[in-house]
Amino acid sequence: MRVSFKLFLTSLCLLLFSVDSLAQSSVWLATKNGNTVYLGGTIHMLRADDYPLPPEFETAYAEADSLYFEIDIDQMNDPVAQLGMLQRLMYTDGRTLQTVLNNEAYSTLTDYVAKFGMPMLMLQNMKPGMLMSTLELLEFQTRGFTPDGVDMHFHQRAKADGKTIEAFETVDEQIGFIENMGEGEESEYVLLSLRDLEKIDDDIESMVSIWRNGEADDLVELFVEDMEETIPGVYQTLLLDRNNKWMPTIEAMFNDSDTEFILVGVAHLVGEDGLVQHLRNRGYQVNQL
Numbered sequence: 001m002r003v004s005f006k007l008f009l010t011s012l013c014l015l016l017f018s019v020d021s022l023a024q025s026s027v028w029l030a031t032k033n034g035n036t037v038y039l040g041g042t043i044h045m046l047r048a049d050d051y052p053l054p055p056e057f058e059t060a061y062a063e064a065d066s067l068y069f070e071i072d073i074d075q076m077n078d079p080v081a082q083l084g085m086l087q088r089l090m091y092t093d094g095r096t097l098q099t100v101l102n103n104e105a106y107s108t109l110t111d112y113v114a115k116f117g118m119p120m121l122m123l124q125n126m127k128p129g130m131l132m133s134t135l136e137l138l139e140f141q142t143r144g145f146t147p148d149g150v151d152m153h154f155h156q157r158a159k160a161d162g163k164t165i166e167a168f169e170t171v172d173e174q175i176g177f178i179e180n181m182g183e184g185e186e187s188e189y190v191l192l193s194l195r196d197l198e199k200i201d202d203d204i205e206s207m208v209s210i211w212r213n214g215e216a217d218d219l220v221e222l223f224v225e226d227m228e229e230t231i232p233g234v235y236q237t238l239l240l241d242r243n244n245k246w247m248p249t250i251e252a253m254f255n256d257s258d259t260e261f262i263l264v265g266v267a268h269l270v271g272e273d274g275l276v277q278h279l280r281n282r283g284y285q286v287n288q289l
Contacts, residue, residue: 025056025214026266030279030286035254038064039275041266042150043211045140053150054212056289061154064261066164071174073155081171088179089130096124097131105187112194129181132193139200151263168246168264181234189231211266214288240273247278
């Protein structure tokens with residue numbers, strides 16, 4: 001099976017929620033001492049008819065001198081890097097999905113993949129992070145989504161327009177998150193992810209609408225609360241630790257006269273542990289556009 005590695009930008013279930021009751025978009029403007037940084041919450045997969053993007057994204061892009069993404073997207077798509085990804089995201093130590101999952105999780109997974117005509121034999125050596133990313137990709141692609149979401153859209157434009165492009169993380173770091181996703185909580189992680197995928201037809205339109213309008217309290221309940229309670233290790237690794245690591249770089253952006261536009265999965269921006277609240281706690285003025 002050929003897997004598109006663009007999907008590894010992040011887990012889709014972490015991308016779509018907000019906290020401001022009067023929100024207009026998933027874009028925030030942070031200021032301090034006359035310096036400006038925009039923060040855009042992204043969806044990493046979209047459909048062609050989801051464009052054009054909300055105008056607040058266009059405003060932020062037009063004013064930005066440089067764009068910051070989670071990772072170097074060009075490096076992620078390098079064939080050598082992709083080969084390394086495959087090697088790291090497969091079990092090579094004798095473990096298989098059947099040995100790391102409990103009976104309930106393995107049986108549920110077996111039944112789920114049968115609808116794609118996929119025998120478990122071809123999936124056995126996938127680590128859970130790669131497995132669930134692959135299944136998410138398949139589900140979204142059957143509904144017209146492609147990995148050319150908000151991040152890819154602005155990355156391509158920034159290259160064409162000659163804007164500076166930066167990344168918070170290396171590809172090696174990003175793959176490390178997927179490689180270890182659900183480690184020690186494999187069964188809980190797989191069961192929660194499968195439950196989310198089973199509801200995809202009920203949730204998908206509301207998710208995109210909520211993201212566009214910056215109104216996503218319901219998605220906190222749907223995705224984040226379950227993740228915090230059921231697989232706290234994944235929540236810690238994917239959100240808390242990464243946000244804390246990014247903050248020094250973000251604060252340094254306010255030390256020059258340039259305008260930066262940060263584009264990361266919107267889950268990184270909201271909530272008590274989100275980048276927006278981190279900035280507010282440190283004295284920055286942050287308003288949702």
